[in-house]
Amino acid sequence: MDLILTNTATGQKERVYADDGKTLRFYCCGPTVYGPAHIGNFRTFTIQDVFRRTAETLGLKTMHVRNLTDFDDKTIRRSQEEKKSLITFTDYWKNKFHRDCEALNNLPPHIEPSALAHIPEQIDLIQGLMDKGLAYQAGDKSVYFRISAYESYGKLSGLKIEDRKENADGRLNADDEYAKEDFSDFALWKAWKPEDGPNKWDSPWGPGRPGWHVECSAMSMKYLGESYDLHSGGVDLLFPHHENEIAQSEGCTGKQFVRHWFHLAHLMVDGAKMSKSLGNLYTLEEIEAKGFTAEELRYVLISGHYRQSLNFTLDSLGAAKSALTKLRKFKSLLEKHAKNDGEEEGEFGVFGPAMEAMADDLNVAKALGQLFTIVARLEKNPEKICSATAENFSKTIYALGLKLEEPKNQSEEELVPVEIQQLAEARWQAKLNKDWAEADVLRSKITEAGWTIKDSKDGFEILKS
Ligand code: AMP
Numbered sequence: 346m347d348l349i350l351t352n353t354a355t356g357q358k359e360r361v362y363a364d365d366g367k368t369l370r371f372y373c374c375g376p377t378v379y380g381p382a383h384i385g386n387f388r389t390f391t392i393q394d395v396f397r398r399t400a401e402t403l404g405l406k407t408m409h410v411r412n413l414t415d416f417d418d419k420t421i422r423r424s425q426e427e428k429k430s431l432i433t434f435t436d437y438w439k440n441k442f443h444r445d446c447e448a449l450n451n452l453p454p455h456i457e458p459s460a461l462a463h464i465p466e467q468i469d470l471i472q473g474l475m476d477k478g479l480a481y482q483a484g485d486k487s488v489y490f491r492i493s494a495y496e497s498y499g500k501l502s503g504l505k506i507e508d509r510k511e512n513a514d515g516r517l518n519a520d521d522e523y524a525k526e527d528f529s530d531f532a533l534w535k536a537w538k539p540e541d542g543p544n545k546w547d548s549p550w551g552p553g554r555p556g557w558h559v560e561c562s563a564m565s566m567k568y569l570g571e572s573y574d575l576h577s578g579g580v581d582l583l584f585p586h587h588e589n590e591i592a593q594s595e596g597c598t599g600k601q602f603v604r605h606w607f608h609l610a611h612l613m614v615d616g617a618k619m620s621k622s623l624g625n626l627y628t629l630e631e632i633e634a635k636g637f638t639a640e641e642l643r644y645v646l647i648s649g650h651y652r653q654s655l656n657f658t659l660d661s662l663g664a665a666k667s668a669l670t671k672l673r674k675f676k677s678l679l680e681k682h683a684k685n686d687g688e689e690e691g692e693f694g695v696f697g698p699a700m701e702a703m704a705d706d707l708n709v710a711k712a713l714g715q716l717f718t719i720v721a722r723l724e725k726n727p728e729k730i731c732s733a734t735a736e737n738f739s740k741t742i743y744a745l746g747l748k749l750e751e752p753k754n755q756s757e758e759e760l761v762p763v764e765i766q767q768l769a770e771a772r773w774q775a776k777l778n779k780d781w782a783e784a785d786v787l788r789s790k791i792t793e794a795g796w797t798i799k800d801s802k803d804g805f806e807i808l809k810s
């Protein structure tokens with residue numbers, strides 16, 4: 346069974362394949378780590394996870410790279426406000442992001458490069474564009490991409506240069522237009538300004554930092570090659586971010602940057618765009634505080650078609666809860682009958698129609714519909730269940746990224762008191778600051794209160810002693 350996906354570059358449904366015949370190489374634009382990711386961000390990351398899981402279930406080997414944007418205007422400004430170094434500040438939010446991804450059962454990317462750790466690669470890319478006359482240093486010492494020298498600018502979004510309005514994302518300098526040759530040119534290197542504080546790096550153009558678009562071109566090509574299979578992000582990144590990535594990469598290498606573009610529509614809340622000012626922006630933590638699980642949230646996030654925006658409501662979490670209860674009940678039924686040896690026809694046996702829907706432009710809504718029809722049929726005829734049914738069910742559930750574990754009830758899993766959680770967060774922060782004495786004091790307080798901290802690479806777990 347082939348995996349078919351709409352390619353934004355052509356507007357057509359196309360087969361997803363590994364150009365080198367071995368590994369499907371794909372890149373997803375990652376989070377900006379200056380605060381908790383919201384559930385809209387997680388709709389994008391979770392559907393990208395379903396994409397990867399489906400590709401793997403259909404037999405493709407994958408190489409998944411997703412970056413961490415750990416310097417930009419927002420991270421720099423917030424770290425200064427909190428009087429923390431950029432690394433300490435962004436490490437905290439990286440860890441929080443990783444914990445949320447794990448709770449949502451999103452597979453970690455094979456490589457997760459951080460922009461801060463790849464400044465030389467970004468400088469090299471800018472130098473390549475300078476050498477080709479596609480970039481110039483302006484009077485404000487920043488370096489800009491010269492759009493007028495790059496003919497095919499706009500081919501992904503279909504936007505003409507004349508249509509290009511000032512950036513909606515606020516990521517360019519406010520006074521760019523006074524320095525640039527042309528209003529449309531975008532920043533590749535931003536000259537240092539006093540408000541950037543200590544956050545500056547040396548370059549052939551003086552101190553400063555790379556512009557945001559450069560990191561994804563430089564890091565994706567480093568790990569996936571100058572030409573690779575697929576690139577993904579939320580629909581807001583199509584223009585100008587992805588358009589600029591194409592211009593930078595193809596301008597530098599002269600080769601096709603990416604063959605397949607995979608864009609995901611946004612999550613809305615109660616019919617409106619999610620935004621801080623409307624007060625309708627949720628995080629995973631807030632959803633859990635309302636009594637729902639990360640798996641219930643995952644179910645809601647993946648259940649609409651990725652090409653249509655999804656309207657999130659708290660009621661949809663209630664519906665997810667009952668859908669997951671049904672699937673768990675079915676899983677127990679399967680476990681009872683899985684001892685009966687047996688074969689099923691086709692690649693995914695009775696679950697073939699569900700996997701066909703997944704393979705056809707990642708139609709998760711249709712796949713879930715098929716899944717429940719098959720489940721209802723087998724519940725009426727459990728004698729038809731055999732070991733192969735259980736195996737094929739597991740494959741389908743893997744593609745969806747559901748675990749279907751019994752939810753722990755509160756008596757089994759003692760809730761961690763807020764004071765202990767705060768002590769543990771403060772200890773983690775002290776560790777990041779390399780303040781070992783403070784970290785030890787905080788650990789003792791936690792131990793005295795009857796709790797134990799277990800550290801891992803990316804964070805910590807609080808357990809009852
Ligand atoms: P950011 O951390 O802002 O760079 O965004 C991380 C990812 O989330 C990007 O792929 C964005 O396109 C995506 N994104 C942002 N807002 C939403 C939303 N409301 N719904 C779905 N995806 C979103």
Ligand code: ZN
Pocket residue numbers: 373374375561578586
């Ligand atoms: Zn990107």
